[in-house]
Amino acid sequence: MTMTLYVVPGSHPCAAVERALRVKALPYERVDLLPVAHNFVQRRRFGAGTVPGIVFDSGEKLTGSAAILRRLDELVPEPPLLPGDRLMRAEVVQAARWGEEVLQPVARRLVWAALKRDSGAMMSYTEGARLPVPRRLAALAAGGVAAAEVRIHGASDPDIRADLVNLPHHLARIDAWIDNSVLAGSAVNAADLQIGAGVRLLLTLGDVEPLIAGRPAGALARRHFPEYPGHVPKGTLPASWFREASTSVGARLVPDVTL
Ligand SMILES: N[C@@H](CCC(=O)N[C@@H](CS)C(=O)NCC(=O)O)C(=O)O
Structure with a gap:
């Protein structure tokens, strides 16, 4: 095939x-x-x-x-991306859907917001890619592309600040799924891929990486996506947003990870 x-x-x-x-x-x-x-x-x-x-x-x-x-x-049923056990399969399907519908847009918004501030970093995401236009031309377009993507994906400053407040809850949820072996089990599944890819993209942001690096969620992402292009240096997103997120009412709530 x-x-x-x-x-x-x-x-x-x-x-x-x-x-x-x-x-x-x-x-x-x-x-x-x-x-x-x-x-x-x-x-x-x-x-x-x-x-x-x-x-x-x-x-x-x-x-x-x-x-x-x-x-x-x-x-191509083998190896399967969903577990054979009915209950575990339902959990993996639910986690994969969350990975696509909740985590995926968060990672996308944060990356485009960072690239809008540092469009020079955009070409690092094209490492190893065969672009349809000369790289110099793609680099010239980067600023306009980032601004357009921020509009397309609703990655305004208030959106990003809200995402940063919610991020610890998302990471706690992923860690709980790892704890329950819904993620990071012996065989890779669809939720590992959806969630792992989202976390791996977040790890390319120097400002966000420290929030994830030492956690099971970070290890999951690096395990399935050891190589991933792109890096936006630390200090690109305002430090005040991270301070604000860490002292917000949301940050003081116990993350809802009843799975
Ligand atoms: N949930 C869909 C979303 C796909 C999606 O939105 N992909 C982005 C790139 S990561 C895209 O093509 N966005 C349209 C755009 O940037 O104009 C999926 O998982 O395939």
């Missing part, structure tokens, strides 16, 4: 799917697209503007990391 995977370099849902293809030892061709421009390309090819998108050798086309992971499991 051969397939073509359409990605934006550094995109975490794309990384999740790419890792799934490797877990299943499936050969694929990867096509790197540039952020914002990818929207038009994807819309034309798939009818939906996001990455990842995949074209199977049958001609079948699919976008959306969750849908692609599900389809990969149908087409």
Whole structure:
């Protein structure tokens, strides 16, 4: 089976799917697209503007990391991305959905907010990618791209400050899932991939990395995504936002991790 995977370099849902293809030892061709421009390309090819998108050798086309992971499991059942045990499977499905619907946008917002402040760091996310335009040109467009992505994804300053207040709760939830073996079990599953990729992207932010580094969530991300492009230096996001988040009412609440 051969397939073509359409990605934006550094995109975490794309990384999740790419890792799934490797877990299943499936050969694929990867096509790197540039952020914002990818929207038009994807819309034309798939009818939906996001990455990842995949074209199977049958001609079948699919976008959306969750849908692609599900389809990969149908087409190539071994090794499975969902556990055989019914109860554990339900937990993994729930965690994977949270990883896509809750954590994924948080990581995306934080990265674009940081890149808007330091657009020079954007090219670090394209390391190892084969860009469709000369790198010099891509670098020139970085500032405009970051500003557009901040608008597209609603990554305004108040959004980011709220994300930073919520982040410890998200990390506590992930650590609890690891504790219950929903994540980081003996076999990699769909939730490891969705959540691991989101945390791994967050680890590329020098300002956020210290909040994650020593935690089980950080180890999970590095285990499944040892290599990940991109780095935004510490000090890019205002330090006052982190102080404010750590002293907020939200930070004093016991994280709700009843799973
Ligand atoms: N939940 C979807 C989201 C896909 C998504 O939004 N991908 C981003 C890149 S990480 C994208 O293409 N955004 C559109 C844009 O940037 O214009 C998935 O997991 O596939």
